[in-house]
Amino acid sequence: MTAEILIKFARKGIILSPEAYDLIKNSKNPINLSSEIIVKLKSGNYSKDMVPVDVDTIMKMEGLNLEMKSPVNDEKPKSIEKPPHIQEKPLETKAPINKQTGFEPKKPEMKEETGKKIEKPQATPEKGIVLEKPKTTEEKGIGLNEPKAEEKPKEEIEPKVNPGYASEHVVKIEDAEVSKEVEVKYKRNLTESKVSFDKFKVLKDTSNKSYTSGEIRNLIDYFQNRYKKLSGILEKRPELRTWQKINEITENQTDLNLIVMITDIRSTKNGHYLIEVEDDTGSLPILVSKDNDELIRAARNLMRDEVIGVIAQKRAGQSENQLAICQNLIDPDVPRKDRKEVDFGTVFTSDIHIGSSTFLEDAFVRFTKWLNGDYGNEEQREMANNVKYMIIGGDIVDGIGVYPNQDKELAIKDITAQYDEAARLVGDIRSDIKIIITPGNHDASRVAEPQPAVPEKYAKSLYKLNNVEFLSNPSTVSLDGLEVLIYHGRGIDDMVMGSNDFSHERNDLVMKEFLRKRHLAPLYGERTPLASELEDHLVIDRVPDVLHTGHVHINTYANYNGIHCINSGTFQTQTEFQKIYNIVPTPAEVPIIDVGGNYKQLKFID
Numbered sequence: 001m002t003a004e005i006l007i008k009f010a011r012k013g014i015i016l017s018p019e020a021y022d023l024i025k026n027s028k029n030p031i032n033l034s035s036e037i038i039v040k041l042k043s044g045n046y047s048k049d050m051v052p053v054d055v056d057t058i059m060k061m062e063g064l065n066l067e068m069k070s071p072v073n074d075e076k077p078k079s080i081e082k083p084p085h086i087q088e089k090p091l092e093t094k095a096p097i098n099k100q101t102g103f104e105p106k107k108p109e110m111k112e113e114t115g116k117k118i119e120k121p122q123a124t125p126e127k128g129i130v131l132e133k134p135k136t137t138e139e140k141g142i143g144l145n146e147p148k149a150e151e152k153p154k155e156e157i158e159p160k161v162n163p164g165y166a167s168e169h170v171v172k173i174e175d176a177e178v179s180k181e182v183e184v185k186y187k188r189n190l191t192e193s194k195v196s197f198d199k200f201k202v203l204k205d206t207s208n209k210s211y212t213s214g215e216i217r218n219l220i221d222y223f224q225n226r227y228k229k230l231s232g233i234l235e236k237r238p239e240l241r242t243w244q245k246i247n248e249i250t251e252n253q254t255d256l257n258l259i260v261m262i263t264d265i266r267s268t269k270n271g272h273y274l275i276e277v278e279d280d281t282g283s284l285p286i287l288v289s290k291d292n293d294e295l296i297r298a299a300r301n302l303m304r305d306e307v308i309g310v311i312a313q314k315r316a317g318q319s320e321n322q323l324a325i326c327q328n329l330i331d332p333d334v335p336r337k338d339r340k341e342v343d344f345g346t347v348f349t350s351d352i353h354i355g356s357s358t359f360l361e362d363a364f365v366r367f368t369k370w371l372n373g374d375y376g377n378e379e380q381r382e383m384a385n386n387v388k389y390m391i392i393g394g395d396i397v398d399g400i401g402v403y404p405n406q407d408k409e410l411a412i413k414d415i416t417a418q419y420d421e422a423a424r425l426v427g428d429i430r431s432d433i434k435i436i437i438t439p440g441n442h443d444a445s446r447v448a449e450p451q452p453a454v455p456e457k458y459a460k461s462l463y464k465l466n467n468v469e470f471l472s473n474p475s476t477v478s479l480d481g482l483e484v485l486i487y488h489g490r491g492i493d494d495m496v497m498g499s500n501d502f503s504h505e506r507n508d509l510v511m512k513e514f515l516r517k518r519h520l521a522p523l524y525g526e527r528t529p530l531a532s533e534l535e536d537h538l539v540i541d542r543v544p545d546v547l548h549t550g551h552v553h554i555n556t557y558a559n560y561n562g563i564h565c566i567n568s569g570t571f572q573t574q575t576e577f578q579k580i581y582n583i584v585p586t587p588a589e590v591p592i593i594d595v596g597g598n599y600k601q602l603k604f605i606d
Contacts, residue, residue, distance in 0.1 A: 508558035
């Protein structure tokens with residue numbers, strides 16, 4: 001333990017006074033305390049590197065756990081009075097917008113989320129690499145057993161089994177002796193990368209394509225653009241080749257083929273569903289009968305503002321806006337794709353939350369050491385050597401004032417200092433890996449989606465790294481032919497609130513629903529703030545090979561119509577805010593699409 005503490009500080013260029021070393025050594029958790037002190041020294045106005053750090057400096061630091069397992073120097077440690085935290089004013093949430101347009105959805109009644117029974121974890125499998133092919137999922141997702149760790153995490157949070165959590169692919173990265181030559185071989189900026197990224201392409205980035213004046217006309221254009229894009233997808237479906245506008249329905253017509261936007265949906269007292277729909281020519285009520293079980297199940301997950309195909313019937317002689325009986329509901333959906341076989345690896349991360357006191361720095365450093373070939377057994381280092389791309393899908397830092405009392409959980413309380421710390425950590429990754437960074441709701445980008453890339457004025461140190469690409473949320477990239485749709489994932493919240501069939505734990509099912517609806521946030525004016533631009537950039541125009549999300553801090557994986565649906569979890573333990581909503585994260589488990597296009601998941605925490 002003695003050597004480990006000293007080496008930890010020495011690697012950061014920090015010298016401890018003998019008294020400061022004794023204080024740390026005799027704490028209940030010396031390694032965690034060392035990490036906290038290093039973060040504060042690197043981010044605050046403390047002495048420069050290589051100047052001995054004394055006890056007084058440590059005592060003045062806020063938020064440290066200085067509980068001792070035994071007295072230091074045979075004296076009982078003094079109680080430490082810490083200054084009260086200054087509460088940051090949280091950002092105001094965006095209020096729902098009432099659209100005075102041709103599309104006027106009404107507010108739906110909120111549904112209570114039903115509880116879901118979570119099974120206990122199963123026994124831990126043998127350590128080492130798991131090379132088996134992941135199981136594909138059906139419509140109901142996958143039911144897999146999560147390995148149970150021998151000990152509880154340090155925060156003593158009982159893990160929950162997530163049926164969408166691809167735990168049989170989890171590879172526990174093992175440490176092994178690495179020569180000094182290998183340790184320095186890939187440290188970035190020592191040598192210029194000779195790897196060619198000429199096949200990397202940005203297919204969609206909205207950073208400089210935000211067009212809105214804030215006028216009501218923009219909102220009309222926004223929904224008309226959404227309708228135009230999605231109707232263009234739907235009209236290619238065989239069932240809708242003869243679709244018509246609502247104002248084209250004749251009095252004696254009985255069969256209706258429509259492409260419409262939902263303005264309201266509600267259940268009747270008799271158990272039917274009544275859907276109000278419209279296009280740019282008129283509106284129409286559609287009844288889904290309770291006697292049709294398949295349609296009722298489909299109607300349960302319909303949302304206002306989404307665009308669907310409807311096949312219905314009405315009685316001859318009715319006027320064009322009389323009630324019609326639904327026969328079929330058609331989602332835009334995605335066609336089946338063949339799996340792309342690749343000769344490189346791509347790692348997927350998000351929600352690192354650098355700057356938070358609950359950020360798992362040791363696990364993240366272990367991850368970056370693995371990427372550099374400095375960690376893991378021979379087979380695992382070979383896998384790391386194949387990695388060519390790394391995606392950080394939002395919330396690389398914890399931000400400031402994002403939720404109430406967040407300041408009490410911040411180790412770094414300045415947004416620029418948080419990005420500086422991110423640059424220090426990410427800057428250790430070898431330079432022949434291209435890193436794509438998109439923003440999340442904790443980053444210094446506008447809150448409304450689509451979010452432009454993180455501005456350089458806040459993250460200058462990150463922008464100096466020559467292998468980093470900053471893109472918008474959402475964005476689409478081609479990684480040597482592997483098309484990846486990157487979306488931070490706030491739209492998951494609205495899906496969970498709007499339907500009892502979805503939960504944060506089973507966000508793999510939500511990702512499938514995104515693909516069926518061909519939209520990342522169909523419900524306008526709820527928890528996900530959407531900018532009323534001239535174009536709806538959250539429509540899924542292109543069919544990706546990978547849909548990557550984050551935001552909810554829970555790893556899941558599914559394969560839908562040949563598309564990898566990946567949520568990359570987090571590098572942060574449970575926050576007080578998450579405890580309120582009973583969200584239990586799965587930290588420090590990194591998904592990878594390996595050589596051949598195979599999915600694996602790497603575990604960097606005990």
